[in-house]
Amino acid sequence: MDLDFSLWLFQALHALGLAVWLSLSVANNVQGFAGSAAAVGATMNMAPLKLAPIVDTPLLARALRSPVLHRAALLVVLALQVVAAGAFWAGAWPLLFSADLAAARPWLNLGLSAFSAFLFAMHLGGLWFGYWIRQEGLQQAHISLLLWTVAAFFLFNLSWA
Secondary structure, X not given: OOHHHHHHHHHHHHHHHHHHHHHHHHHHHHHOHHHHHHHHHHHHOOHHHHOOOOOOOHXXXXXXXXXXXXXXXXXXXXXXXXXXXXXXXXXXXXXXXXXXXXXXXHHHHHHHHHHHHHHHHHHHHHHHOOHHHHOHHHHHXXXXXXXXXXXXXXXXXXXXX
């Protein structure tokens, strides 16, 4: 196997994998909208901090109890997920079927930008609502996904020749 083919194969599979992964994220949030909104609401309401033993912190003043705001926050994330998934499908197509990274790159970068935007929305929102105190796994997942977007940016944008 030659180097050019192996690089194309890895980039194409990564682009396709991200397109599918992001599409599944959209499908999950659409199909399970009420559950996803409840999960977002628990973080925004700071419910984990109110479980025994209660974490008495001034940050609790930031809690938002409005289900309308919880759904609105999820809709923002969902809209960014739709953009990210659509952009990745648009970028994966020319990469998979024409091996044209130059044509794919703007779409892949748009997808990575939207992906990063919804991850930052979740990560910074979680930080605002103190999720590092009782939702460490969620915070670590957001950080890991952000690192994935950075690695993918380099994968699609560095010259490997």
